[in-house]
Amino acid sequence: MTRNLLALLLAASLAVPGMASAAPVKIGFINSITGPEAPIGENLTNGVTMAIEDLKKKGVEVQLMKEDDTGKPQISMSAMEKLAGQGVAGVVGPYTSACANAVSKLAEKYKVPLLVPAAAKEEITRQGLKYVYRLNAPADKYASSLIDAALVMGKPKTIAFIYENTDFGTSTVKTAKEYIAKKGIKMVADESYSKGSPDYRSTLSKIKGQNPDLVFMVSYVADAILLMRQSREIGLQPQAFLGGGAGFTTVQFAKETTISNNVFSTTQWTDDVSWPGAKDFFNRYKAKFGKEPTYHAACAYQAMLIMGETASKNGGDREKTKAGLKSGSWKGIMGDTKFEDYDGFTNQNKHQMLVLQIQDGQFETVFPTNFASKKPIFPFPKWK
Amino acid sequence: MLVFMQSLISGILIGGVYALIGIGLTIIFGVMRVINFAHGDILMIGMYMTYSLFTFFGIDPFVSIVITIPLMFMFGAFLQKVFINRMQGALPQNQILLTIGLGMIMSNTMMLAFTSDYKILSTDYSSSSIKLAGISISTPLAISFLITAAITAMLYWFLLKTDTGQAIRATAQDREAAQLMGINVKWMSILAFGMGSALAGTAGALISPTYYIFPQIGSTFTLKAFVITVLGGMGSIVGATIGGVIIGIAESVSAVYISSGWKDVVVFVLFLLVLLFKPAGLMGKSRM
Numbered sequence: 001m002t003r004n005l006l007a008l009l010l011a012a013s014l015a016v017p018g019m020a021s022a023a024p025v026k027i028g029f030i031n032s033i034t035g036p037e038a039p040i041g042e043n044l045t046n047g048v049t050m051a052i053e054d055l056k057k058k059g060v061e062v063q064l065m066k067e068d069d070t071g072k073p074q075i076s077m078s079a080m081e082k083l084a085g086q087g088v089a090g091v092v093g094p095y096t097s098a099c100a101n102a103v104s105k106l107a108e109k110y111k112v113p114l115l116v117p118a119a120a121k122e123e124i125t126r127q128g129l130k131y132v133y134r135l136n137a138p139a140d141k142y143a144s145s146l147i148d149a150a151l152v153m154g155k156p157k158t159i160a161f162i163y164e165n166t167d168f169g170t171s172t173v174k175t176a177k178e179y180i181a182k183k184g185i186k187m188v189a190d191e192s193y194s195k196g197s198p199d200y201r202s203t204l205s206k207i208k209g210q211n212p213d214l215v216f217m218v219s220y221v222a223d224a225i226l227l228m229r230q231s232r233e234i235g236l237q238p239q240a241f242l243g244g245g246a247g248f249t250t251v252q253f254a255k256e257t258t259i260s261n262n263v264f265s266t267t268q269w270t271d272d273v274s275w276p277g278a279k280d281f282f283n284r285y286k287a288k289f290g291k292e293p294t295y296h297a298a299c300a301y302q303a304m305l306i307m308g309e310t311a312s313k314n315g316g317d318r319e320k321t322k323a324g325l326k327s328g329s330w331k332g333i334m335g336d337t338k339f340e341d342y343d344g345f346t347n348q349n350k351h352q353m354l355v356l357q358i359q360d361g362q363f364e365t366v367f368p369t370n371f372a373s374k375k376p377i378f379p380f381p382k383w384k
Numbered sequence: 385m386l387v388f389m390q391s392l393i394s395g396i397l398i399g400g401v402y403a404l405i406g407i408g409l410t411i412i413f414g415v416m417r418v419i420n421f422a423h424g425d426i427l428m429i430g431m432y433m434t435y436s437l438f439t440f441f442g443i444d445p446f447v448s449i450v451i452t453i454p455l456m457f458m459f460g461a462f463l464q465k466v467f468i469n470r471m472q473g474a475l476p477q478n479q480i481l482l483t484i485g486l487g488m489i490m491s492n493t494m495m496l497a498f499t500s501d502y503k504i505l506s507t508d509y510s511s512s513s514i515k516l517a518g519i520s521i522s523t524p525l526a527i528s529f530l531i532t533a534a535i536t537a538m539l540y541w542f543l544l545k546t547d548t549g550q551a552i553r554a555t556a557q558d559r560e561a562a563q564l565m566g567i568n569v570k571w572m573s574i575l576a577f578g579m580g581s582a583l584a585g586t587a588g589a590l591i592s593p594t595y596y597i598f599p600q601i602g603s604t605f606t607l608k609a610f611v612i613t614v615l616g617g618m619g620s621i622v623g624a625t626i627g628g629v630i631i632g633i634a635e636s637v638s639a640v641y642i643s644s645g646w647k648d649v650v651v652f653v654l655f656l657l658v659l660l661f662k663p664a665g666l667m668g669k670s671r672m
Contacts, residue, residue, distance in 0.1 A: 165645050193644040198595045199398045201522065202391035202636040203644040209387050222502040222596035229511035229594070233522045234390075252504070259511050 024061035025316045027307055028083035028112075030093035030103065031300075035070035037096055040296055044095055044117065046289050047300035050281075055308040062308045069094050073102035084110035089311035090321050092303045095296070097121035104132045113311075113322045117303035118268070118296045121171070125348040133325050133339050135303045136268050136295075137351040143176030145266050145353040146216070146242045149367040151183060153378040154239055156213035160189035162203065162227065163218035163244075172218045172244050188212050195223055201230050208236045215240075221247040228259040232383050239379035240264055249356070249363070251292075257361040258384075262377050265356050268334075269295035270365055272373045273354060275335040302334040390519050391640045392633060397522065399632020400529040401587050405605055406612030406624035407536065408583030414556035414619035415576035418468060418479050422487035423584055423609050424602030430456055430585025431597045432494055435505055445505060445593045446527055452589045453582045460581025461574045468577060469570070487602060495599040503597040510593050528590035535586065536625060539579075543621070552576060556619060584609075611655050617668020626666060630654075 029048055032041035045066075052062050065083055069076035076099035083091055084106070090113040094100050100119035107114035108129045116124055116132065120139040125132060150156050159180055163169035169192065180187060188210040191203050204227070207215065215238045217227055224247030231241070241263045247253060248265035269275075271282035271293075281301065285293040307321075310328060314320035326347065329338040339347040355367035357376055364374035405427060412420045420426075430452055437448040467486060471479045513520040543549035554562040555572040563569050587605075612631055616623025631651055638650035658666060 191644050193639075194648065197635070197644075197647075198591060199394055199636060200639075200644070201394040202639040205387055205390040205394075206640045222504065222598075225504055226594075226596065230522070232511045233513035234520050235513075235515075256504070256506060 024063040025308070025312045026063045026065060026086065026088045027304070027311060028065045028067065028080075028086075028088040028091035028093075029304070030067045030069050030076055030079045030083070030091060030099070032071040032095045032099070033066070033068035035072070037071040040294070041071075041095055043294045043297040044093070044300035046285065047117075047293065047297035048092065048304045050285060050288065051301045051304035051308065055305065055312075058309075060308050060312045062304075062312070067093075069099050071096055071099065073098050076100075076103050077106055079103075080106045080110070080112070084112050087316075088112065089314075089316040089318060090115065090307045090325075092117060092300070092307050095119065097124070100124050104129055107131045111318055111322075113307075113318060113325055115303045115307050115325070117299040122175070122345075125345045128346050130346070131322055133347040133349075135306070135334065135337065135349050135351065136299050137353050138345070138348065139172055140175035140179070141351070141353045142172055142244050142266050143216070144179045145355055145367070146244060146264060147176065147179055147183060147185070147214075149264065149355040149376070150214055150240055150242065152367070153376055154213075156185060156239055158186050158188045158210070158212045159214040159216055160191070160207045160210060160212035160238070161187065161216050161218075162189070162191045162193065162200075162207065163216075164195045164220070164223065165192040166195070168246075169218045173216070176216060176244065185214070193223075195219065198226075199230075200227055201234055204230055204234045204236055208234055213239045214242055216242045216244055217248070218244045219247045221250050221252055224248050224250075224253050225256055225259065228256070228263065232259050235383060237380065237383065241380060254358050254361050254363060257358075260358045261360065262380055263358050264366075264376075265358075265363075266353050267295050267356055267363075268351065268353065269298040270354055270356065270363060272365055273335075273371045275333055275371075276331060277333045281333045298333055302330075302332050302337065305332060306330055306337065386518050387640060388637070391636045393519055393521060394525075395633035395636030396629060397525040397529045397632070398636065399629035400532040401591050401628075402608060402612055402632050403625045403628025404532050404535065404583055404587040404590070405609045406616065406628045407539065407621055408580040408587070409609045410613045410616070410619055410621055410624040411552075411576050411583070412580035413613065414621075415552060416464075416468070416472065416573050417559075418471070419476070419483070420577075420580065421480055421483040421606060422463075422490065422602075423580070424604065424606030425487035425490040426456070426460065426581045426602075427584040427588040427605050428494065428597070428599065428602040429459065429490055430588030431592045431595075431601070432498060432503075433585065434589040434592045435503055435597055438505055438507075445507065445589055446531065449531070449586050449589045452585050456585030457578040457582040459585075461578035463581070464574045464577035469573065472573070487606070491599045491602055498599065500599055505592050505597065507593050522594065524593040528593075531586075531590060535583070539583075539621070548575070611651065614665055615655055615658050617665030620665065620667040623665055623667030 031044050055062050067079035076094045080103045092115050097119045100116045101124050104124050108131050114132050116134040118136050122138040125134045161173050163173045189207045243263050243265035249267050253260050310324040311321045314324050337349050354365050356363045357366045366372050366376035409423050433452050434445050434448050437443040471482050509523045512523045551567045552572050555569050612627040613624050616627030634651050635647045638647045
């Protein structure tokens with residue numbers, strides 16, 4: 001009896017706003033801590049660790065329940081089931097698209113608010129799920145932000161696609177094709193390749209024969225370097241190279257200045273953007289972990305801040321947390337955040353993608369203009 | 385026409401390196417009748433050797449083959465003496481398992497030593513090219529083709545003109561007869577495996593300036609080496625040379641005229657057609 005009374009008292013104290021600091025709020029975090037995605041997963045974990053510290057400074061106590069999904073959807077799903085049973089107020093994660101997509105349906109089933117920090121697959125927030133929220137911009141924005149940037153800088157009429165024939169490559173290019181059709185740009189080449197071939201020269205010379213205004217590439221690190229090297233050899237000379245994928249945003253790619261300079265790419269976040277606290281986050285992160293944060297770290301940090309604040313304000317109640325996420329708006333290192341329903345998306349933050357250009361081996365934000373650190377170089381200078 | 389010539393030349397250049405990989409495999413098979421499934425992994429070791437020599441000592445990849453060749457030869461000879469030799473005359477599936485196992489040990493050791501990150505070797509000529517009548521020829525590929533041609537020529541001379549070379553060929557033709565004639569076939573096997581490994585390692589060294597390096601890269605090249613040697617005729621060096629160039633051209637031309645996603649299909653259809661009409665391969669003598 002006394003125990004019941006105590007529980008009631010505790011619950012009452014949790015329900016009163018402002019008194020949240022009295023007891024920690026339980027929040028789940030599913031991430032790829034081991035497995036092939038672990039190097040990126042590490043960024044998310046670090047971002048979350050910083051968010052928990054910052055929440056503590058604000059007087060919000062979070063009891064973090066970490067789960068490792070090793071990058072596999074089925075493990076991710078059992079992690080979600082476990083967390084739902086342990087009474088978490090909400091869950092942040094998982095990292096990969098495949099995992100986040102699998103977990104999203106479970107979140108709906110168990111009525112646990114899920115905030116996806118960095119998974120790009122569009123479908124995740126396109127299924128009308130009420131408990132699933134996403135902070136980052138979905139995959140279609142990758143292509144459209146790059147093409148928009150090209151349209152602001154010049155008048156490209158033709159575009160050539162060259163991409164990896166994986167889910168990642170084909171889905172990004174699919175949205176790009178739909179977008180160029182709307183903008184009246186003609187596709188002159190559509191080349192998918194299987195990754196790891198040593199020679200793309202013949203494909204590139206075929207593209208060169210079409211003389212496209214834009215060349216849009218989607219690939220991972222190693223192929224990105226190879227493709228640009230061979231483009232230089234062949235003398236492929238479009239107005240702009242658009243790198244629509246992971247490989248073009250890495251430091252390793254930027255270091256290869258002879259081939260990477262003036263290539264455009266897109267990202268969710270950089271440290272030189274004028275969003276409040278971005279630079280500060282970068283410095284603190286670097287000091288704490290000895291590495292530069294990627295956009296994943298920033299996404300995870302902001303997602304955990306939002307989830308922590310909302311959940312504690314609502315006393316760890318799932319329904320109220322869900323409502324709080326829906327009605328709230330935030331301003332932070334990811335810019336303005338608000339979860340909205342639009343264009344078939346549900347609870348999707350209209351995140352502004354940043355267009356970058358490599359200038360002298362450094363990533364510089366060139367679009368949108370109000371966040372730009374440098375002016376874009378356009379058209380692409382002649383190969384030396 | 386220009387596009388065709390461009391793809392043809394790229395194909396021939398890359399085919400030269402393929403030929404080198406194929407020749408290595410075919411020598412090993414010819415002399416020992418052992419199918420070396422670790423061939424791609426040996427090539428991978430050669431790549432890492434070149435990478436290390438370049439990053440730690442600043443030795444140019446093309447110069448470093450002077451070091452890579454003897455080291456890889458000794459590595460191959462060691463493998464033969466310690467492991468493969470014990471399986472001489474054993475069931476083919478046992479030999480295959482042994483070489484697959486050796487390959488796995490090699491790739492996993494490299495993963496421990498270098499992590500599974502992609503390594504890129506950047507020299508100042510990595511992305512330069514020579515223009516010739518509108519066709520651009522990749523400088524590093526052109527250099528590696530010339531080196532390949534020189535090595536192949538030297539190999540022919542060695543096998544045709546020297547006593548040791550003739551002894552190797554004799555062993556390949558008939559192991560027992562060669563032994564009866566007083567040839568030390570055990571020594572010839574060590575020599576052959578050493579040469580095969582050195583060739584694979586050299587091929588690895590030659591493509592590392594234009595390609596990337598990671599521990600699991602071997603399987604891609606093992607498969608390619610098989611297609612090349614079977615296409616050319618198992619055990620035939622001329623066949624492997626021709627096979628390598630044919631595969632290089634087929635990949636390159638089909639990437640232009642069909643699609644780069646389909647080029648493997650074209651290569652394997654071609655492969656099947658050759659096997660259908662000439663089961664022993666282009667230069668192979670049917671042993672049936």
